[in-house]
Amino acid sequence: MNAPWVYISSVGQYTGQTVCIKGWLYNKRSSGKIHFLQLRDGTGFIQGVMAKNEVDEATFSAADRITQESSLMVTGLVREDKRAPSGYELSLVSLEPVQHTTDYPITPKEHGTAFLMENRHLWLRSSKQRALHRLRNMAEKAVVDFFFDNNFIRTDTPILTATAAEGTSNLFATQYYDLGTAYLAQTGQLYLEAAIFSHGLVYNFGPTFRAEKSKTRRHLSEFWMVEAEEAYYDNDDNIALQERLVQYMIGRCLEGCREELKVLERDTAKLEEAVNAPFARTTYDDAVNLLQGMGNPIQMGDDIGGDEETAISRHFGKPVFVMNYPKKIKAFYMKEDPQNPERVKCADLIASEGYGEIIGGSQREEDYDKLLERMQQFDIPVEPYRWYVDLRKYGSVPHSGFGLGIERTVSWIAGISHVREAVLFPRMLYRIYP
């Protein structure tokens, strides 16, 4: 049998022809003299039908014995069939097991998340997980395309660093030769700030590490972040850029991942709204007043927590930028608001539908003396940051930047309840296996 090997995704081009599919058995149903084999090959799913009176006895009993998640190669005639979800079926003429699986732990029935996380290496094969990671693939492609098309240069920043950007706690430490302790980067921002003086507009995309002892649906110890840094952009330019990026990402996913969003049972109405209408904008002060008006006990000067974010996002009904936070609760490098020195020129983007903060960004302090003053206020030693403050001496310019969390953004687009599914093998407070 010399049937050509084809992928399920392109099987429609072979209607009426006999083809070979190489893949795995997803599930099987049988009615004694007819077998229904649910096949997948990485590109899609198709049902193979084998009737007893159409094949020899050995072939029929091979299909009878084949088990869930066995690898196999089959040949069959491609047929259009209205009863098939994809519109196509395979009339099987032969079946060759590649490896016979026994006792596959994940059945087509319900499982708890603890069990599924323990079997993450197998869970990835499930259709919802497949859809999710294909959606992530599209979101990442959108990021790269967006920045490329907008004249940004991808300048990936180091993962091993000597210093902390935002305080020394919450960092993973490791021994670095004879040079002392190195830390896994929790941001590449400071390095990107150096790169704008070479390229003007830059971004990075890579893993970032935070040893926060957070156990919530929004936290990972290792997550992927897109960070951009823009010379001569003020806070408003920065926000406008973020809005365009997020809308582009959602638009590409809506357009290119219709099947995946259907598998994920995502109600896409809110996403379509987000693409077509401007995001809301508010200030920290207005948000606090709003929350207080809703009976929230938040005080002026407090940070905005998870519950407050949800309340704000519900109020606006769409993604919302919260701008100009108090200086005291934000990082040292953020630029003071000239209108109000107690506030900084920053913005967090809170996704809609309760998905929380997906972007943190700000205009940076570009003045040498002001920056040193702020570092002093935050008790940050200058010496390890000598190179960073140096940037304010040699052609300093106003500039801004932001970081977007990929898993949070993908979770929102996918409509899933926990970021841990949005990354292949999540690293969390109590989980590093598998």
Added chain:
RNA sequence: UCCCCGGUAGCUCAGUCGGUAGAGCGGGUGGCUGUUAACCACUUGGUCGGCGGUUCGAGUCCGUCCCGGGGAGCCA
């Protein structure tokens, strides 16, 4: 670190007032030519998270430890 919830068959769970350990799914056997988490019959399957205590008797009550889940703080 703190608060809340949970741990019973391979998986998902039920287990009343402290009185013989249960179901569905999975596995096995048989049946079924259009199944869609197929179905039907039979069958298999237990260190009730560990240790200690109360009791004639503990899955159930008490103490303690371990493991997991969600949240707070912090953040993307």
